[in-house]
Amino acid sequence: MRCEVVAVGSELLLGQINDTNSSWIGSELAAVGIDSHYQTKVGDNLDRMVSVIRLALERSDAVICTGGLGPTQDDITRDAIAEVMGVPLLLDETLVDKIESMWGLRGRQMPEINRLQARIPEGADAIPVQPGTAPGIVAAFEYEGEPKVVYAVPGVPWEMQEMMTGFILPDLVARSGSSDVIASRTLRTWGQSESGLAELLADEIDRLDAAEPSEGSVTLAFLASGIEGLKVRITAKAPDAAAVAALLDDEEQRVRSIIGPIVFGLDDQNMESVVLELCAEQGLTIGTAESLTGGLIAERLTNTPGSSRAFRGSVISYATDIKTSVLGAPEGPSVSEEMVEAMALGACKTLDADVSVATTGVAGPDGWEGVPPGTVWIATCVDGVVESQLLRFRTDRMRTRQYTAITVLDALRRRLIDRAT
């Protein structure tokens, strides 16, 4: 089964908006074993859209178009699909009612122009999952003697994603002739390189490759996510949902037993949400004292809904004397073990917090007071006990700060887990 992605919109070609939809779709297709060999961006031009969809149908079994489903005259994805199918667009009055009632639920009246969104190519259907007011389209038809399917989804990412997971992915898997259920689970990791992870998991990947496919199959994939660490994605395929869940559980345990504590979370969790959950579970409050990271850790913590349950606040002691005047640290070199430990203790005291993290260092690009750029001290304070660590980065200012933030949160995470066990 091959499926291409066509991202529609002149604003994508002009670089006014970055097309992130096709990457997301590509990763979801890969997870269910569907190949995507070409992904194309095309503008709001009927002839060019028609030629791109035709070409995609010649090369592949399925096409997912994103964008161009709005109500204005620029939005012509519906027209392009109808032209490829060689059929007219028909107004679906039931769909008009549905769109009108969705506007009503939001306390607004549907503008007349939005009736145009209820036009569907003859022989095609609206996608039953419709999170927003724009309906999607699924068109299964014969093209040059072969059965093909074209989907159209809105360009708005969350609407596109709900249609993908709720309808298109299972529909594609069913059309591929498989009645299997496919699901995946992502383990978030921090502290290993991609090659290091691959080495640790090499035997496990060999074992999976050699496994009997009749029992259901499991695959592992590594996804780099830049400053957020590496993801290990487990994908399982089996005849029913219970069997898939069992495979995922089993494989998660196997992977955890191999790579151990570098797994900090699952799926949508991130480092700060995990730390906040651990604090909340243990009834602890948290504060930060940041010099190098300049508020980045506080910002990440407070960007998590519900953070006020555990997060007390921060002192961003960028100027050296603030480390003393507000955090009560003794005077001395500001990038040092003594200073970072005093900052962590000071954060707990000044902010009346149970646990804390602290950072000081030189982000670069230049050195400072004889300390080379990339030199970083981090500390954590738990139950009044401070632990610190020296880090050395050889990267740019932004990454040095980001890596420091996630590294010190990970150090606190590990201490909180140890504390509970």
Place this chain on the structure above:
Amino acid sequence: MRCEVVAVGSELLLGQINDTNSSWIGSELAAVGIDSHYQTKVGDNLDRMVSVIRLALERSDAVICTGGLGPTQDDITRDAIAEVMGVPLLLDETLVDKIESMWGLRGRQMPEINRLQARIPEGADAIPVQPGTAPGIVAAFEYEGEPKVVYAVPGVPWEMQEMMTGFILPDLVARSGSSDVIASRTLRTWGQSESGLAELLADEIDRLDAAEPSEGSVTLAFLASGIEGLKVRITAKAPDAAAVAALLDDEEQRVRSIIGPIVFGLDDQNMESVVLELCAEQGLTIGTAESLTGGLIAERLTNTPGSSRAFRGSVISYATDIKTSVLGAPEGPSVSEEMVEAMALGACKTLDADVSVATTGVAGPDGWEGVPPGTVWIATCVDGVVESQLLRFRTDRMRTRQYTAITVLDALRRRLIDRAT
């Protein structure tokens, strides 16, 4: 002149990396008046790459390939271009020496495998601009009886960008038969909607459309940049660089005279770099007191190289009692005019800063102590004088915090400009 973009790499199709290069290239092409009707992602597969490049040459005059120029066996962009041209790859010994000496400058020896990067299709050339160790390729040849040009650049964004601006864009403009020089300047704005800006500038755009092209031409474009405001891009074309600079200066003055103080910066400036520059110019230090924004403002300020010249630090008073204990604010409702003003004064005092910004509010998704989500108070303190403002947002948690950060920095920017005049 039409130019397509081909982004090469299986990791792009699998969504492991987002292709941002083709958007960036699209926006640069648009700025110099070159159309880009199709942009394609294709994996590391020779047959598919060759078919994509051929198709692009049938539809357009030029093709820019990004990625696939590394030294490993996956990197086959060179091979694909040679196959399209119908020529062999030849090892360029001069280029080997150049690559070797670049490795040497970094204190490392070139691995033997990197010699492969010096293979160039017969009749093509290495791009003279080479910021990294990977050479780019420019291949001008006749394809099906028409003159065409194919460029290949590395997928690493900064290497790609230097080759684009230093060589490919001027080369394309020259090939388009124009001897004109094209340049653009971007005005960064905050505080107007896209339709509001379009309305304000409608007459000016009409005037430009009606202008005589013989005098050189100027165009205006609006680029939405999400939480960072709107950009107004002025692009000028004229016979020489001096005439282009004069056109840009003149148009910048015209636009500024119409939209006035909502222009906060130019080109690569952002709101925090502008505020830090104003502080440094006036010999002022700055601190922040953040509740709602939770360190976001401090983080933005400290992400700017050289921020330590003016930035003192911050108190993130997320828990209500910290507003009192650390910032010295009187007890009272934490989302109120009195509180935000006391926070701004407290920031100057606690952090020994000359000017400050303060934020408090409810980011959502839920309300808090009877205050609806999206309710935000901001304040600025300059020379001991505090000014505050109530904002109401109807958006998500992330945007409420981001909009608040840039709005309060903009308020401070305006006061600093007033102060100096």
